[in-house]
Structures are given as C-alpha cells and as structure tokens.
Amino acid sequence: MSQPIALSSEVPATCRACNVRHAGMCAVLTAAELATMARSARRTQHAPGEPLVVEDSKLTSYANVTDGVVKLSRVLRNGRQQVVGLQFAPDLLGRLFGRENLVNVEAASEVDLCRIPKDVLEQLVATNPVLKQRLLDQSLQDLDEARDWMVTLGRKDARQRVASLLLLVARRCGAPGIDDPDRVVFDLPLTRSDMADFLGLTIETVSRQISRLRHEGVVQVANHRHVVIPSLPRLETLAG
Amino acid sequence: MSQPIALSSEVPATCRACNVRHAGMCAVLTAAELATMARSARRTQHAPGEPLVVEDSKLTSYANVTDGVVKLSRVLRNGRQQVVGLQFAPDLLGRLFGRENLVNVEAASEVDLCRIPKDVLEQLVATNPVLKQRLLDQSLQDLDEARDWMVTLGRKDARQRVASLLLLVARRCGAPGIDDPDRVVFDLPLTRSDMADFLGLTIETVSRQISRLRHEGVVQVANHRHVVIPSLPRLETLAG
DNA sequence: CGCCATCATTGATCCGGATCAAACGGGCCG
DNA sequence: CGGCCCGTTTGATCCGGATCAATGATGGCG
Known part of the structure; x- marks a missing residue:
C-alpha cells in the first residue's frame, strides 16, 4: 500500500496460499512473473467426472493442476474409451503451443485448477528460457511415461x-x-x-x-x- | 577455395547431397549452422537388427535418421519386448537434454544416420530458438503418437x-x-x-x-x- | 429411516488370441 | 544345383480375460 510499484513484484496472495507454489512450473517463476500470471489466472474447482476440455476443441487456455487428479482420454469410434494419461498436481494441462486438444480432459477426483490464458503463458514462455526448459522437461517426462504404459498395455x-x-x-x-x-x-x-x-x-x-x-x-x-x-x-x- | 572465410558459411557438400537436407531440424538451420554441425557429424550405415543404442546407457550423441526406419523398444524382466515407437527419416534420435537412454534403439531396416555429438547440438539449440521450437514440436508429436498407440494397444x-x-x-x-x-x-x-x-x-x-x-x-x-x-x-x- | 442409484464384487460361460506344432518358401552358401 | 537356415504361414488346442448375469455395499436424498 505504501509502495504500489513494489507491490507489483511481490508474490500474489493467491500464489502464497497455493500448495503448488514451489512446485512444477511455478517454482521457476519470479515474483513479477507470478504477479503477471495471477492477474489473468482464474481458479476453478471441479467434481469427479466433470469434463474440463473436450477432444478436438480449440485450445484457449492452459491450466495448472493445483490439487487432485485429471484423466486424459481418447474414445474410439465404437465408443470404447482409453485413458492415455493421468495428471497430478503440479502438472500443467494443455499441449504446449498446440492449437487444438487431441484428448478429452476430465476430473478424476475433486480437482482444483489454476487456468491461464493461452497467450499469457506463451508470452511468459517466450521470455523465460528456464520456464520453457521446465515445460519441455515435463513433456519429455510425459513421453517417457506414455512409453512405459505402452509396455504395460502391450506385454x-x-x-x-x-x-x-x-x-x-x-x-x-x-x-x-x-x-x-x-x-x-x-x-x-x-x-x-x-x-x-x-x-x-x-x-x-x-x-x-x-x-x-x-x-x-x-x-x-x-x-x-x-x-x-x-x-x-x-x-x-x-x-x- | 578462393575465399576460405566465405566457404565456412556455405552449405556443406554432405548436406547438399543429403536427402533430409530440407526436412526435419535441418530445414531450419542456416548454412553456417549446418557447417558447424557437419564439422563434427559422422555418417554411419547400419544393417537391419543392428543395435544403435542400448537402454540405460549414457547418452553422448544425437543422431538424425537420414534413411530407413528405427525401432525404439523396452524389454520386461521376463524377456518380453515391446516396441514403443518407430522413427523414420528425418526424425532425430535421442531424448533432448536427457542424460541417459530409457529405450533400446535398433535399426529395423537398412538405416543411415548422421550422428551429432551431444554438446554440439545442445549448443546449437541454446542459440537457435527456432531449432529448439522445432525439436519441442517433434517431442510433442512423439507424445501424441505414443498416446494414439496406447489406444491401439488398450482397446x-x-x-x-x-x-x-x-x-x-x-x-x-x-x-x-x-x-x-x-x-x-x-x-x-x-x-x-x-x-x-x-x-x-x-x-x-x-x-x-x-x-x-x-x-x-x-x-x-x-x-x-x-x-x-x-x-x-x-x-x-x-x-x- | 429407508429407498434408490451407483459402484463394486463375485460367479458362469464364451471367445479371441496365445501357445504348441508342423509345413512352407526363399535366399545364401557350399 | 542342392541343402540348410530363417522368417513366415497354417493348423490344433488351451487359457486368460471378456461378456453376461446376479448379488452386495455405500452414499445421497426424500
């Protein structure tokens, strides 16, 4: 209050209270970056089974899983469903730089999300190489996990x-x-x-x-x- | 020959003759970058079934597949094997920024590789955001393909x-x-x-x-x- | 408090793909 | 040219998991 300018670079209250503040992508953000994100982020809660994103829809925002477990799935034309991944806090939902969603995203348990508009996060990624690296790492880890699971399913x-x-x-x-x-x-x-x-x-x-x-x-x-x-x-x- | 300095930024002869010159990661490289890579790159040929990299080994180089098809696989303790991916020209082999290989890599057909030392490519990636983006895209596409295949294996x-x-x-x-x-x-x-x-x-x-x-x-x-x-x-x- | 809806367990039977076994065919080498 | 080796095809049988069916728990709501 005494110094508005300084305030803009303090860690936002919502982030300070957030249980993934020091995990995932948030761990590598500066106070100023957190503030930028918090300004346009929207926190939402979801019940088990609630669809969060549907396959083939336009991708307009990313979302950090702050609590709970999220299912990623695809459905075959015959109606059979396959879950292709699980995301836990503090994973980020949304295919980086993708234009559309190739999977259905659904709350498995009670889920809390911190939604971030696509352009805001991408802007941040463009200016922060460490963040970009972190997200690249998560994608590569997702790939490893997907391949692990292929072994489980196949053999x-x-x-x-x-x-x-x-x-x-x-x-x-x-x-x-x-x-x-x-x-x-x-x-x-x-x-x-x-x-x-x-x-x-x-x-x-x-x-x-x-x-x-x-x-x-x-x-x-x-x-x-x-x-x-x-x-x-x-x-x-x-x-x- | 007349201008050695200029030569260093011309497209190397091996690249000019290469059938993936204008595809994959090479498509986004400048002549100078190609020259840098070509200086330390090593081209190798492999017969079907030949192991190219073994699981859990140290990762010391990346390799561009310039021709043929490569299998990525994992083996279960009981000896059963699961192929977790196929790589075609002009895909890049090697988990970006990874320290070790989590998969076995083996020539499926006759294969031609263009091997690039780990540090040379990573240096290039660090200075060329377009290249980094391109490789990120390939990783994400690999992830999509892995998930597609999970549907195939599961359902x-x-x-x-x-x-x-x-x-x-x-x-x-x-x-x-x-x-x-x-x-x-x-x-x-x-x-x-x-x-x-x-x-x-x-x-x-x-x-x-x-x-x-x-x-x-x-x-x-x-x-x-x-x-x-x-x-x-x-x-x-x-x-x- | 008790009904109902939903999810989970358990049982009986069936079937697709694994396993075991044999024959086939093409390429390579003597 | 002939024989062997390896990858492939085809056949017979078996079994693990799917399917069909019924029962059992649990939590929400009137």
Missing part, C-alpha cells in the same frame, strides 16, 4: 497391469508409513471404471485382480478407496 | 491393430498410386516379429490377420514385404 497380463497402476498412484499420491519406508498409504483417485479404461481391461477383471492381491496380502483395501501397501518392493516385483 | 482387437500398423507405415513410407490417390504402395520395413512386438501380439496372430486382410482384398502382399493398399480409406475404417 503385461491383468495382474501385472493392476499392480503397475497401484504402483503409479502410490508413487504420486502415497504417504510413506511411519518407521517403515516400504509401507505406503493412499486414497485411490480413480473408480474401477477409470482404472479399467487406463489398463485396457474390464471393470470385472480389475475388481478380480484387486481381490486377488488383497487375499495375497499385497494390498489392504477399505471402502474401495483407501489403500495400504504393506511392501512397495513386493508390489514392484509383481508389476513386472 | 483394439488384433485385426484393428494390424490395420493400424499398416496405416502408420503407409503414411510414412507410402507412395501414392498413379491416377488414384487412395492407392498406396510401400515396402514393409519391419519383420513379422517387429510388428508383433509393436502391436502387443504374437507373430502367428500378425501373420493370420495379414492373411485375412489379404483374402478380403484390403491389402496385396508380395515377398512378405511389398505391400499394396488398393484403398487407404477402407484400411482406415478397419483400423478403428
């Missing part, structure tokens, strides 16, 4: 696939157990249907394999969602 | 998968027929085994589905390799 059986997915979620959402680094606890942000669509399986098969892993003591499940992995290394072995 | 049956692969190769390697834009002719750069590893199927199933498509008149095959697609739209329909 693993149902049991290994389910184990692979539990592992993936455990790594992104899991909290390590007290006194036991191998123990992991988390809430599944996906329905059985979402899991099936990501794994290239049916709901029934996913359910059966989870039951099997449960009977074998590899996982404990409560309320269909609360998951405990007593031994992550054991799960890793089963994932192939 | 298509054997017939659709084989049709999808024929379509993919037809689009990258095919020559359109005279007087008939729907007709395409090409040589398969892959063995049945390679195809199976890309499609998440067995050799036998690939062979059976090709036979089936042949009996239906969707493709004509001679010598296992020479392929004629009388109607590309028909194939597109079958690919799902």
